[in-house]
């Protein structure tokens with residue numbers, strides 16, 4: 001091995017130390033327990049998939065895919081997303097299961113990074129998919145489940161922004177006339193580059209009324225009241241239908257008692273190109289980036305020959321851990337330090353304490369070079385050293 005790389009990790013790869021490991025484990029368990037109680041069943045899919053199927057339908061940029069080749073020469077990818085593998089699974093291994101199907105997962109995903117110091121290229125996502133149900137009730141269930149599972153982890157200050165692909169697309173095409181010109185504007189929205197959006201709009205050959213309408217889109221963020229403004233802005237039936245759907249969604253989320261977590265953001269555009277309807281993103285007060293997102297993808301399943309409407313979400317565990325702070329409970333650690341002549345007694349001691357649920361490190365004194373430094377690691381040390389005292393307590 002080249003000495004240069006001995007301590008290096010590939011771009012964007014991270015180690016997880018014990019404290020973060022425990023925090024992530026707690027968060028994963030809380031979320032998984034909540035999803036289980038809503039009837040979502042956990043599944044696992046392979047880490048590697050075929051590039052032609054999963055790589056392409058995952059809607060992740062090609063340059064973000066980790067690619068490898070199998071022994072037959074087929075290109076494989078490390079999965080960048082769980083939604084496409086689940087669509088494959090539902091259309092193959094679960095093809096006889098009746099819709100709607102409720103599945104959940106916690107899986108590591110891989111998205112290659114171009115620069116160092118950026119986001120991790122491998123991260124864990126906890127998510128759920130509700131497949132085969134196109135109702136607004138399914139949209140609301142997915143959003144409510146996301147909120148409730150985040151609440152269960154102890155996250156308090158967060159908001160979920162809801163938008164609709166149908167609305168943004170309809171409004172942009174209404175005004176600029178075709179999909180290509182709309183695409184340039186969508187890109188600014190996706191990058192949340194509103195300054196760029198405004199200056200692009202200024203340069204377009206449009207009437208001042210239409211320019212105002214485009215700028216009006218940026219203001220469509222807030223509570224239920226903005227639906228009235230939005231209705232005036234969009235002309236097409238597609239745009240109006242999207243707004244009716246969102247109004248109904250809001251009403252269902254009120255029935256769940258969760259509307260206080262919601263803002264409507266009608267210029268929300270997400271990274272996955274498979275979204276077709278409602279989309280949403282979760283922000284916590286602590287982070288500048290969304291820690292999870294999701295949406296409706298009614299056309300993805302037909303690529304796998306089992307057409308179905310579907311919706312789901314994914315939460316990034318690394319970002320959730322960052323938002324919540326390392327919060328695994330501090331557990332007491334006891335060390336039973338023994339010398340050889342009392343080894344059997346020490347083993348029994350450790351076994352008894354572990355049976356009571358304690359964390360016990362069993363350590364041969366001869367294996368330690370710096371006893372003082374080692375002692376600092378533990379909350380309690382029980383020395384079982386020296387001559388055996390038959391039946392008596394361990395030496396302190």
Ligand SMILES: N[C@@H](Cc1c[nH]c[nH+]1)C(=O)O
Pocket residue numbers: 081082083127128129272293294295296311312313314
């Ligand atoms: N797979 C999406 C999240 C999602 C799940 N279901 C629908 N969307 C992502 O990684 O961003």
